[in-house]
Amino acid sequence: MPIERLSDLTDAAAVPRLVLKVGSSLLVGKDRAVREAWLEILAAEIAAARGRGQDVVVVSSGAIALGAAKLGLAGGGRGSLADAQAAAAVGQIALASLWADKLGASDLTAAQLLVTIEDLEDRRRYLNAAATFGTLLGKGVVPVVNENDSVATEEIRFGDNDRLAARVAQAAGASAVVLLSDVDGLYDRDPKAEGAELLPRVDGVTDEIHAMASRASGSGMGSGGMTSKLQAAEIAERAGIALAIVNGTHDAPLARALGGDGIGTLFLPKRSDTARKAWLGGRQRMHGTLVVDAGCAAALLRGGSLLAAGIAAVEGAFGRGDPVGVRDANGRPLAQGLVEYSSEEIARIRGRRSDEIEALLGYAPRTAVIHRDQLVLL
Missing domain, CATH: 3.40.1160.10 (Acetylglutamate kinase-like)
Structure with missing residues (x-):
């Protein structure tokens, strides 16, 4: 009812x-x-x-x-x-x-x-x-x-x-x-x-x-x-x-x-x-923030995962599996989720295509920085 x-x-x-x-x-x-x-x-x-x-x-x-x-x-x-x-x-x-x-x-x-x-x-x-x-x-x-x-x-x-x-x-x-x-x-x-x-x-x-x-x-x-x-x-x-x-x-x-x-x-x-x-959406305390470009923001709103290529900046220090917020270049909160990379790793791979990540980090990359299954739109 x-x-x-x-x-x-x-x-x-x-x-x-x-x-x-x-x-x-x-x-x-x-x-x-x-x-x-x-x-x-x-x-x-x-x-x-x-x-x-x-x-x-x-x-x-x-x-x-x-x-x-x-x-x-x-x-x-x-x-x-x-x-x-x-x-x-x-x-x-x-x-x-x-x-x-x-x-x-x-x-x-x-x-x-x-x-x-x-x-x-x-x-x-x-x-x-x-x-x-x-x-x-x-x-x-x-x-x-x-x-x-x-x-x-x-x-x-x-x-x-x-x-x-x-x-x-x-x-x-x-x-x-x-x-x-x-x-x-x-x-x-x-x-x-x-x-x-x-x-x-x-x-x-x-x-x-x-x-x-x-x-x-x-x-x-x-x-x-x-x-x-x-x-x-x-x-x-x-x-x-x-x-x-x-x-x-x-x-x-x-x-x-x-x-x-x-x-x-x-x-x-x-x-x-x-x-x-x-x-995930009810979490109050984020360990950091990822700032994304307009193309990435649009992809997230369509239900996509967050890829390194769309990340413009990294704020805060966090490890793999920590909850982080996602916002656009204008400061508008978009989403939050659990990251697959640490803040240091993301700082090295941000803006790069998936096929470049292995050479930068020295190991095979995961499919996304935040997979859509671990991300919730706000």
């Missing part, structure tokens, strides 16, 4: 498995106290989803906020990397206990999974996570996922749980993601601007959609904004997964957003890549 509107996300036939992302500002109020009553209602809504036959995975922020409150750290625990990691170490215990208690009150069992984005970008670890989700969900458990902020470094400063939720949806085999936010959804301009209109449905994220994103955040507690939510939607759409941005500040937020006509923005996928290509 196809997904066409927000209310379809409550239909077990259309969405047998759902990922729900909850941000820090929804769990913890400005007074640093847990919003106990709100969370109890949300846990009951999750139980209702389970009752109608839907598996639910929760991606929950809040460890740093909870830990900072316990430790009395200024700035919500984000004053320094050391503060954030210490707050996360304390807060992860509190966060897991909180979810276990609230879900337990509705006779649901919670499981904690701590991951980094790297765990979902390494293919072997990704497949292991997918197997874990399958086992837990098969036993009726509600997995509660968070970034492992107590050991992460770059993730704390630049990561966000919006994109993590989309990656978790891929690994868990979910049909849809719901991002609970502090606004009703995506507006055609800053929602505070006069005449701003809520977009109820988006069929594929485009440059025009990105231009509508506002970086404003009402709480100052979380790390994601509308831009990160649109990036999450792009990750989801490559895997054929629907994504909704809805307002989570209200009591019973799922009923308000998904009931009746629905209040929020539903992003419908415009493509459905294979599982491997969806995984």
Whole structure:
């Protein structure tokens, strides 16, 4: 059954498995106290989803906020990397206990999974996570996922749980993601601007959609904004997964957003890549970049592999098998994939025909710098 509107996300036939992302500002109020009553209602809504036959995975922020409150750290625990990691170490215990208690009150069992984005970008670890989700969900458990902020470094400063939720949806085999936010959804301009209109449905994220994103955040507690939510939607759409941005500040937020006509923005996928290509397309961290000429760019858009002859420049240091981005001479991102040569080798063979490569490198060349099977268009 196809997904066409927000209310379809409550239909077990259309969405047998759902990922729900909850941000820090929804769990913890400005007074640093847990919003106990709100969370109890949300846990009951999750139980209702389970009752109608839907598996639910929760991606929950809040460890740093909870830990900072316990430790009395200024700035919500984000004053320094050391503060954030210490707050996360304390807060992860509190966060897991909180979810276990609230879900337990509705006779649901919670499981904690701590991951980094790297765990979902390494293919072997990704497949292991997918197997874990399958086992837990098969036993009726509600997995509660968070970034492992107590050991992460770059993730704390630049990561966000919006994109993590989309990656978790891929690994868990979910049909849809719901991002609970502090606004009703995506507006055609800053929602505070006069005449701003809520977009109820988006069929594929485009440059025009990105231009509508506002970086404003009402709480100052979380790390994601509308831009990160649109990036999450792009990750989801490559895997054929629907994504909704809805307002989570209200009591019973799922009923308000998904009931009746629905209040929020539903992003419908415009493509459905294979599982491997969806995984490749969802990667966030490239080890380098290949700049290609116009002829190569056109060939890639027609579904071709990336050949050395079309490479104009190499940026960064990387080895064979590493993920790299591909962009045209104007700086427009085109694709990303896994390279068959190191950056040093590509610097030597760029611009050369395939029949010249063996003489340059001293061994028989592979068929392409990035084979089309290891490349995904953006």
